[in-house]
Amino acid sequence: MEIEIATVGGYEEVGRQMTAVRAGDDIVIFDMGLNLSKVLIHDNLRTEGMHSLDLIDMGAIPDDRILSDLDGTVQAIVPTHGHLDHIGAISKLAHRYDAPIVSTPFTSALVEEEIDDEDKFHTDNDVVQMNAGGTMSIGERCELEFVNVTHSIIDAINPVLHTPEGAIVYGLDKRMDHTPVIGDPIDMKRFREIGREGEGVLCYIEDCTNANKKGRTPSEAVAREQLEDVMLSLEDYDGGIVATTFSSHIARVTSIVEFAERIGRQPVLLGRSMEQYSGTAERLGIVDFPDDLGMYGHSRSVDRAFERVMNEGKENYLPVVTGHQGEPRAMLTRMGRGETPYELYQGDKVIFSARVIPEPTNVGQRYQSEKLLGMQGARIYDDVHVSGHLRQEGHYQMLDALQPRHVIPAHQDMAGFSGYVELAGNQGYKLGRDLHVTSNGNTIQLVG
Numbered sequence: 001m002e003i004e005i006a007t008v009g010g011y012e013e014v015g016r017q018m019t020a021v022r023a024g025d026d027i028v029i030f031d032m033g034l035n036l037s038k039v040l041i042h043d044n045l046r047t048e049g050m051h052s053l054d055l056i057d058m059g060a061i062p063d064d065r066i067l068s069d070l071d072g073t074v075q076a077i078v079p080t081h082g083h084l085d086h087i088g089a090i091s092k093l094a095h096r097y098d099a100p101i102v103s104t105p106f107t108s109a110l111v112e113e114e115i116d117d118e119d120k121f122h123t124d125n126d127v128v129q130m131n132a133g134g135t136m137s138i139g140e141r142c143e144l145e146f147v148n149v150t151h152s153i154i155d156a157i158n159p160v161l162h163t164p165e166g167a168i169v170y171g172l173d174k175r176m177d178h179t180p181v182i183g184d185p186i187d188m189k190r191f192r193e194i195g196r197e198g199e200g201v202l203c204y205i206e207d208c209t210n211a212n213k214k215g216r217t218p219s220e221a222v223a224r225e226q227l228e229d230v231m232l233s234l235e236d237y238d239g240g241i242v243a244t245t246f247s248s249h250i251a252r253v254t255s256i257v258e259f260a261e262r263i264g265r266q267p268v269l270l271g272r273s274m275e276q277y278s279g280t281a282e283r284l285g286i287v288d289f290p291d292d293l294g295m296y297g298h299s300r301s302v303d304r305a306f307e308r309v310m311n312e313g314k315e316n317y318l319p320v321v322t323g324h325q326g327e328p329r330a331m332l333t334r335m336g337r338g339e340t341p342y343e344l345y346q347g348d349k350v351i352f353s354a355r356v357i358p359e360p361t362n363v364g365q366r367y368q369s370e371k372l373l374g375m376q377g378a379r380i381y382d383d384v385h386v387s388g389h390l391r392q393e394g395h396y397q398m399l400d401a402l403q404p405r406h407v408i409p410a411h412q413d414m415a416g417f418s419g420y421v422e423l424a425g426n427q428g429y430k431l432g433r434d435l436h437v438t439s440n441g442n443t444i445q446l447v448g
């Protein structure tokens with residue numbers, strides 16, 4: 001059976017991930033993501049009403065026109081998890097394919113919200129839920145399997161396409177977490193089995209976000225401990241404490257909520273995306289937040305919540321807000337500019353349970369946000385965080401588990417691939433032979 005991989009997007013950047021695998025006449029698409037920084041750089045750009053081709057020209061979504069070069073039929077669109085760089089282009093591209101969108105329950109709910117928010121295109125692809133451990137037939141001879149992985153968002157999987165020529169394992173995104181706070185540990189046992197059963201692994205496509213970093217990415221349990229240490233140290237502070245993190249990081253939000261209560265403060269989630277992700281997780285029964293946990297997204301209800309906090313005393317509350325990257329319109333940035341009813345006083349604490357994404361726009365915006373908060377007297381607790389992506393020892397362990405015949409580094413630019421190329425090279429892979437460093441819009445023929 002002919003096996004061909006199209007590296008559509010996310011092979012020159014972190015963002016707009018999309019890969020297509022053709023096995024004989026059948027094609028499976030993994031991820032359809034957005035490169036958010038290409039959108040945010042334009043002030044007040046609303047993408048909901050924009051045409052796909054304009055977004056492709058901006059570099060914001062994958063240029064999927066390369067799929068017309070593949071001789072087969074798309075059978076499934078498979079988003080691996082709910083981050084926007086993996087699902088953010090579904091509302092712009094999926095309608096062109098007569099295929100279901102297959103994903104885990106939390107990811108499916110987020111995909112449906114993306115589709116509902118879209119103004120320009122009507123997406124009526126079926127959204128099919130499949131849990132980790134589940135399988136479905138693709139065409140007559142292939143099977144799709146979801147393997148449970150751990151990442152900075154719940155319900156993440158790595159999809160595996162089993163073909164007569166061996167398995168194609170799509171490794172975006174994950175870290176190796178055995179104590180993930182919410183959900184099951186990464187299923188390394190299954191990866192080891194897949195590496196050894198049948199024809200073994202034909203190809204592994206790997207998340208190289210942190211491939212230039214040595215050692216191991218710590219577990220979410222470590223971030224939880226860091227948060228506990230910071231927040232319990234503030235137990236006696238009787239002024240304002242504010243925390244921010246990735247609103248999609250439900251495990252992290254859960255930890256913040258729990259420690260806020262432990263130090264005698266009522267947590268309240270503020271900001272549109274805070275309300276969206278946590279509300280969705282709660283609706284699906286994935287998290288069990290306290291009954292009185294307030295979540296407010298619309299600016300008027302956020303302002304009302306802030307007024308209540310100011311009236312009843314900042315020492316009684318802990319607002320968890322959007323804005324960890326200093327996004328200009330996010331809640332924390334607005335607080336820094338004094339645009340909300342919440343007043344920061346000398347000595348108030350701001351906890352960033354996130355690191356700055358090392359990209360010039362983020363770095364600049366975060367600098368500005370921290371300066372604005374500091375000018376009002378805020379004390380900053382930075383980088384109370386661990387990453388959601390494997391470092392080198394995780395990559396080493398994955399190669400050892402899967403024993404793939406080919407590897408394709410992804411989810412980075414050329415410089416970002418270098419650490420992985422060195423690591424795979426030391427494991428016997430050779431550039432151009434079985435280690436395929438590529439860019440967007442290419443095809444790699446693995447079996448002719």
Ligand SMILES: [Zn+2]
Pocket residue numbers: 081083151173
């Ligand atoms: Zn991700």
